[in-house]
Amino acid sequence: MIIDVWSDVVCPWCFIGRRRLEKAIASLGQDVDVTVRHRAFQLNPVAEGVEPTKELLSKKYNMPADQVSAMQAQVCSIADGEGLCYDLDDTLSGNTGDAHRLLLWAQEQGRGDELLEAMYSSYFEKSGSLFDHESLRTLATQVGLDAQQVESVLSSSDFAQQVEQDQALAHQLGANGVPFYVIDMKYGISGAQPQEAFDETLRAALANVDERVNSVGALKLVGLSKRSIDFKHV
Numbered sequence: 661m662i663i664d665v666w667s668d669v670v671c672p673w674c675f676i677g678r679r680r681l682e683k684a685i686a687s688l689g690q691d692v693d694v695t696v697r698h699r700a701f702q703l704n705p706v707a708e709g710v711e712p713t714k715e716l717l718s719k720k721y722n723m724p725a726d727q728v729s730a731m732q733a734q735v736c737s738i739a740d741g742e743g744l745c746y747d748l749d750d751t752l753s754g755n756t757g758d759a760h761r762l763l764l765w766a767q768e769q770g771r772g773d774e775l776l777e778a779m780y781s782s783y784f785e786k787s788g789s790l791f792d793h794e795s796l797r798t799l800a801t802q803v804g805l806d807a808q809q810v811e812s813v814l815s816s817s818d819f820a821q822q823v824e825q826d827q828a829l830a831h832q833l834g835a836n837g838v839p840f841y842v843i844d845m846k847y848g849i850s851g852a853q854p855q856e857a858f859d860e861t862l863r864a865a866l867a868n869v870d871e872r873v874n875s876v877g878a879l880k881l882v883g884l885s886k887r888s889i890d891f892k893h894v
Contacts (some may be wrong), residue, residue, distance in 0.1 A: 661694045662697065663681070663868065665678075665696060665778075666700070671838050672739065672748070673839060674838055677839040677853075679744065680742065680852065684859045688863070698776055699830065700764060704756075706755055707755040711752065752850075756790060758793065763775055763779070764776070765813045766800065816821060843865040844868075849861055
């Protein structure tokens, strides 16, 4: 089973969804071979500079600061239910392009999952930055990646095209946000759906049976518009 996961490293629902996906995979048993692949998706690919997330959300949704804080507190409560210790008071927002490029490279080195976990934990639980090379290099070396190779990737444009291609594919599949999961190019989950949605979708993919799929090669979507997508054309 191959699970492609589109996410952004500053998306709080992506870390929550990651935990739910992990539980669903574990419920399949040790005999099931599962590969999870990170796919890049930038919520704000044209972001310039860095600003407090609270200010960004306040402007984006035309919402007073206290309402933003209440919204974040609700997300923290949901994260707590997944064993995560979110601290969103001082998080920053910026361009995640370099973080995604580094993740895609780390994935080729067999360390992508470890780096993604480190990025999520640093950002959401420790208010760490993911927008400068020093912070990214520190996280990468902590998971065993070579510092010189990391710097070489960060100082180049390597994987920039793949970041754009991943984002374009997500849009082609009907996703305008993240998290977004595609299992074996047949089953899709949009958003941090309840645990039951992950469990049921993975079991259906494992059995390769879903009566609601109307045509071979179509994607059955959970939490997204109910339309079929032919993977022969993507």
